[in-house]
Amino acid sequence: MITAYQPDISPLGPLWLSALVGMLPLATVFVTLGLLKWKAHYAGLTGLAVAVLVAVLAYHMPVAHALNSGVMGMVFGLFPIMWIVFNAIVLYQITVVSGRFEDLRAVFDLISDDPRVQAIVIAFCFGGLMEALAGFGAPVAITGVMLMAVGFSSLRAATVVLLANTAPVAFGAIGTPILTAGRLTHIDPAVIGAYVGHQTPIVAFFVPLFICFLTDGRRGVKQVWPLALVTGLAFGVSQWISATYISMELTDIISSLCGLAVVVLMLRFWKPQGRDEARASLREEYERERADMTDAERAESEPATERGDRPALTAGRIGMALFPYLLVIAFFSVAKLVPAASAALTATDLKIPWPGLDGQILTAAGKPSASTVYTFGWLSSPGTILLICAVVVALVYRVPASKFFGEYTHNAHKMRFSFLTVASVLGLAYVMNLSGQTITIGTWIAGTGAAFAFLSPILGWLGTAVTGSDTSANALFATLQQAAAQEIGIDPTLLVAANTSGGVVGKMISPQNLTIAATAVGLLGRESEILRRVIWWSLGLLVLMCLLVGLQSTPVLSWMLP
Helix, strand or coil, X not given: CCCXXXXXXXXXXXXXXXXXXXXXXXXXXXXXXXXXXXXXXHHHHHHHHHHHHHHHHHCCCCHHHHHHHHHHHHHHHHHHHHHHHHHHHHHHHHHHHCCCHHHHHHHHHHHCCCHHHHHHHHHHHHHXXXXXXXXXXXXXXXXXXXXXXXXXXXXXXXXXXXXXXXHHHHHHHHHHHHHHHHHHHCCCHHHHHHHHCCCHHHHHHHHXXXXXXXXXXXXXXXXXXXXXXXXXXXXXHHHHHHHHHHCCCCHHHHHHHHHHHHHHHHHCCCCCCCHHHHHHHHHHHHHHHHHHCCHHHHHHCCCCCCCCCCCCCCHHHHHHHHHHHHHHHHHHHHHHHCHHHHHHHHCXXXXXXXXXXXXXXXXXXXXXXXXXXXXXXXXXXXXXXXXXXXXXXXXXXXXXXXXXXHHHHHHHHHCHHHHHHHHHHHHHHHHHHHHCHHHHHHHHHHCCHHHHHHHHHHHHHHHHHHHCCHHHHHHHHXXXXXXXXXXXXXXXXXXXXXXXXXXXXXXXXXXXXXXXXXXXHCCCCCHHHHHHHHHHHHHHHHHHHHHHHHHHXXXXXXXHCC
C-alpha cells in the first residue's frame, strides 16, 4: 500500500533555512535567465530539475511523486496555457496573410497617429479588454504584435505590453483570480473584489504615464502626460466604482472601455506635440534592432511596413479590419457573461484524477490536495474559442485552407521552444506547490507579525512570478493570508485582496509571460533582455503596493477601504 505524501513545512529544522532552500528553484530560473543570459527553455528545465532535487532531498517527497508532479505541471503548461497563446498568435497571423492587418494600423491612426498614444490605446485599453475576457497571456501575445504593426521595435513592444498587463490582471478572465480566492477562503468574492478595487486603481493611474516613458523616454512623459494621467484616472476610477458598486466580474470591461472613451474624447480637443520626433525615433530603433538580429530572428519577426500613401479607409474596410477583435469580444462575452452559454461550455470539461498523484498528495494541513485533478476544458478553454474565431476570420477573409493550415504548422514549429519553456516553468511550479516548497516560503514570510501587512503583497507577487497566473497565486496563498491576518488581528479580507493585488505586478517577470511576449514579437531566446527591462518596474510597483496595503491596515489609510 502506497502511503500518501504530506509535506513538512519545515523539513530542515529552522523555518528560515527550509524557506531559503525552497527558493532555490525559482532563484535558479532568475539567475540563469537574468544574470547568465541563458535561453529561457534551458533556464526553465534547469529550474525544474532543481525543484525535483529539492523536493526529493530536502522535502523527502517520493521520487515518483516529484517526477509525476512535474509531468502534470508540464501538461497544464501546454493545455490550457500555451493552447491559448498559440491560437491567439494564429489568429493574428491570419489577419496578416489576408492583408487586412495594415488596415487595422490605419484604424489606429484614425484615433491618433502618435505612437505614444497608440501604445496607451493598444497595450493599456485594448489589452485590458483582452485581459478581462481571455487572460492567460493572450493580451500580451495579441497587443505585442499590434504594437509592432504600428512601428515599435520587438524589444520595446514586449516591454510595453508586459508593463501594461498589470492593473487589469486582478479582475482578468471575468474575475477568475478573485473568484478563486473567495471559493478557498469562503469570503464573498464581491467583498474581496471591492477591496482589490481600492488597491489596484493606484497602479492603474500611473501605468499610462509609465508607458509614455517606455515609448519615448522623458520627452514622451513631458509631451503626453495630460492624456496619460486622464486615461489612468478614468481607468482607475471606473475600476474603483465598478468593483465596489456594479460588478466585480465586469470591472475590467467597464474600466477598459472608459479609458478608451476618454482617450478618444480628449483627442478631439487636445493633441500632443512631438509626434514626428517620436515616430522617427521608434523607426530608427526598429531599423537598428533589425540590423542586429540574426537571419532566423528576422524571419520570425514581422517587419513594420512603410507608411506610404494608402487608399482612404471606407466604413467597410474599417469594419473588416476590426472584425477579428470584435468577434473575439463577442465570443468571449457570450461564453463568460451569458450563464446558459457558460454552463454549457463548462459542462463539457473533463475532470481527470491524475494517475499516481490523486489521493496520494496531501496538503500541509493533512487534507487531500485538490491540485491533483486535471481539468481538460477542450471546448470551454479560451484557446478553443480563439481557434473558432481564427477559423471564422479565415472564412470571412477568404484565406485558403492551405494557407490557414500552413500558418498553423509554421507557428507550431516556430513556438516549439516556447512550448518547452512554459511547460518546464509550470512543471517547476507544480513540484514546488505539491512538495510544500511554496507554502514553506509563504509561512516564513507570514511569520513577521504585525509587519506582515506590509509584506503580504509579496506572496501574491511571488506566486504569480512562479506560476504566471494571479489565479494560481491565490490558490497557493489566499488561505495562508487569511490565517495570518486572523493570527495578528488584521482584517482577513484586506490581506486576501493584497495577495491578488501583489500578483498583478509579478506577472510581468513570470518566465511564462516573458516567453509569451518574446514569442509574439519574434525574440524567442532573448527573454533575459526583456526581464532586465521590466524587473525594476515590477519591484518598484511591488514596493508601492506593499506600502499601500500596510498603511491600509493602519488608521493612516484605513479610510480607503470599503
